[in-house]
Amino acid sequence: MPSERLRTLPILGDRIGEIEQICAKYPERRSAILPVLWIAQKQEGWISEDAMKEVAEVVGVTAAEVYEVVSFYTMFHQHPVGRHHIALCKTLSCAVCGAHEVSAYIREKYGFDAGKSISRDGRFSIEEVECIGACTEAPAMLVGEKLHGDLTPKSIDDVLGKLD
């Protein structure tokens, strides 16, 4: 049974039951650090220092050890992102199939100031990332958890236009 204290944690408290089930799958509790960080990121959209401290308490490591892990993996956001996060592939297969234009198109049409990764209205954030494993449907992007390939201006508008 998880301690009552864990249930009172502001960020992870209401997910403690699920977290305990995850931890129980692994021979060593520390292995749950990535899955618990994913839950923390889902709760707040990014991983704050407070969240790292909670993950440390839940998994049983120090906050420094959690930070060490968070800062290694590029999908963990250490700063707030837009309501919808776009991860646009920029590696070779996508790059030769128009990834640059996709980037320029989204950045212009969806209100990104030059050099900024969050749109002016906070609706979107964008990150040009390394290969996302969709090379045969280049150019491709992830919007939140959903993959979109063979991007065209129309398909981009169809996807992004529907999001609030």
Next chain:
Amino acid sequence: MPVDTFEKVYLPNIERGETEWLEEYRKQGGYEATRMALEMAPEKIVEVVKDSGLRGRGGAGFPAGMKWSFLPKGVYPRYLTVNADESEPGTCKDRPLMEQRPHTLIDGIICTCLAIESELAFIYIRGEYYNSADIMQKAVDEAYEAGLLGDDVLGSGRKVHVVVHSGAGAYICGEETALLTSLEGYRGYPKLKPPFPAVSGLYGKPTIINNVETIVSVPFILTKGAEWFKSFTHERSTGLRLYSVSGHVNKPGVYELPMTVTLREMIYDYCGGIRNGHDLKFVIPGGSSVPWLLPDQLDTVMSMEGVQAAGSFLGSAAVMVLDHTVCPVWAVTNLGAFYRHESCGQCTPCREGAAWMHKILLRLENGQGTMEDLDTLASIAGDGTPNTGMISGRSICALGDAAAWPVGSALKLFREEFEEHVKLGHCPYKNKRYWMADGKFVNETFEHHPAWGH
């Protein structure tokens, strides 16, 4: 598209993109391999897989059955880890396997666990594959409910448990020791080998790591026989293979083919040739890490031995095809950025070497390079063959080699174009326009966008 004379087994209906859930898999005779494996002695399963000649589909091509037989006798627990951290640029064949054939993978996991006497398997899926992880988790749940997984597999008294684990964005975690370190809850740092994971792996216990496609091959080998698998053979490469073909072909996609296929057949017969009738410039035949091939090497047989004879590696069978609009200096700068970003930073030759190579490449591509830069670059990268230059063969894991080979290879094959960048003071391919046709992005050449950092 040529008429195939062989039966596709891995992804026969890839274009439909449907998930084969348990009910459907069972209708097709699914989990027959598991039933057979439950009746077989573990050594017998290993023997059949060894006999089939199955070699790892992740990149290194190590014989799977031989890997399994490296486990020290009598040491338990043992773990199986399925490497689904498909991150080598160009590669995207494990994703359709997991999303369309999740139960074939679970069938393979059970058979492999029985072969290596493991009761717990992990599927380490790269973080970007949200959908694959969802589908695999649902399929694993179905398998538990049906009594295929758990403490009593199909009433046999044998235990097999499966945990679906998502990574969080790190190319290095596809390296087997880094994957295990990551799975233990640390930064994904590779470890020196030996000890090999088969002796000391996850939590210090004997661990077998195989690629998704390798494990998916196991049920086919058990049910159709090693002889069937060997009926597709080129030298020591047996079985059908999933090729991810991307870039400037008319029909990019994942193609299931015998390894006797030539590069020419693949590009021109299966993939519909080069877009817009353009000329071929170069091909990266096995994922971004391998040396490049030129148009005069189109008759290369796409087996492990065939590609090696041509001076490269089949790697993960990810074939990237680039047409004459692509500046090779620009292309290798793109890859240089990838390796610089993805170097885990643990050991010096790769961390510093990848960064310096990228800095020099950026300079050259932007027309600010010197002839001396070319020599410096060659001294770091080598000539695209193993153990040349300052990185290859000197790092803890193969990422160092992976970062160096494409650069060394590009420099060797396209030296004149590198020199032209220096002489002209700019990229000769630059400053043409992009346009959009039929609502599709088309780029005749490349332009640098500030958002891309180069």
